[in-house]
């Protein structure tokens with residue numbers, strides 16, 4: 001391999017180019033070759049590309065075509081930015097690319113990005129983990145052409161009743177609803193569907209498991225959307241009257257002592273907890 005040739009897998013974020021990390025931007029802007037997932041990554045992520053950089057959309061390419069491009073450029077000593085949607089670690093199909101780079105002896109690194117899941121939580125103005133409501137988030141999908149491993153079918157996971165974020169499943173929203181209702185969720189469970197978060201045509205639909213499917217059909221959403229399920233997506237979750245005092249984290253509570261702060265009134269405090277070190 002030529003000197004300094006390298007591939008950087010880059011989390012391109014959900015669409016809004018301002019959600020690229022500074023590191024991602026720096027590497028994209030200095031890359032000799034940019035191969036970006038043009039189905040879900042906004043072309044403006046390449047706006048700062050250096051003069052003469054080769055810019056290639058990957059949506060019509062096969063795995064072999066993409067890796068051949070990356071390997072030959074890296075072998076010529078070039079820097080390749082492989083820009084994926086969201087964060088590469090979630091349904092990013094990066095492992096198969098990495099295997100081929102390893103086999104070819106090409107150096108690579110991964111720059112994380114903002115997953116569409118996190119951008120969706122931001123536009124919905126909520127938190128996936130809410131004390132006493134849900135402390136667990138499952139990122140998953142409905143079984144499709146890719147079979148789910150044992151124990152990971154949606155109806156198995158639905159038994160947990162926690163926050164669920166479904167990728168790659170919107171096309172079969174009716175099936176999503178019936179699988180979830182076979183578990184711990186019912187018609188009243190809050191659901192949000194976020195279409196193309198961060199793009200100019202972003203759409204947010206909120207409802208419940210009982211009414212989300214017809215709402216999605218009416219909106220004509222058939223792809224590029226997340227389905228977010230659980231009490232964390234109840235529009236009332238931010239209303240102080242609904243939450244009372246119970247559903248707040250101990251972390252900033254004035255009567256709670258932890259590693260970095262003593263309770264305002266120590267007598268009222270519980271035993272010392274080291275929650276802050278986990279924050």
Ligand SMILES: C[S@@+](CC[C@H](N)C(=O)[O-])C[C@H]1O[C@@H](n2cnc3c(N)ncnc32)[C@H](O)[C@@H]1O
Nearest residue numbers: 014086087091115116167168196197224225226
């Ligand atoms: C191949 S997966 C890639 C996920 C990506 N790695 C991430 O972290 O967001 C593609 C799926 O992610 C979701 N997705 C990706 N970008 C999205 C966006 N801007 N808005 C809503 N959903 C998005 C959709 O469910 C889409 O079908």
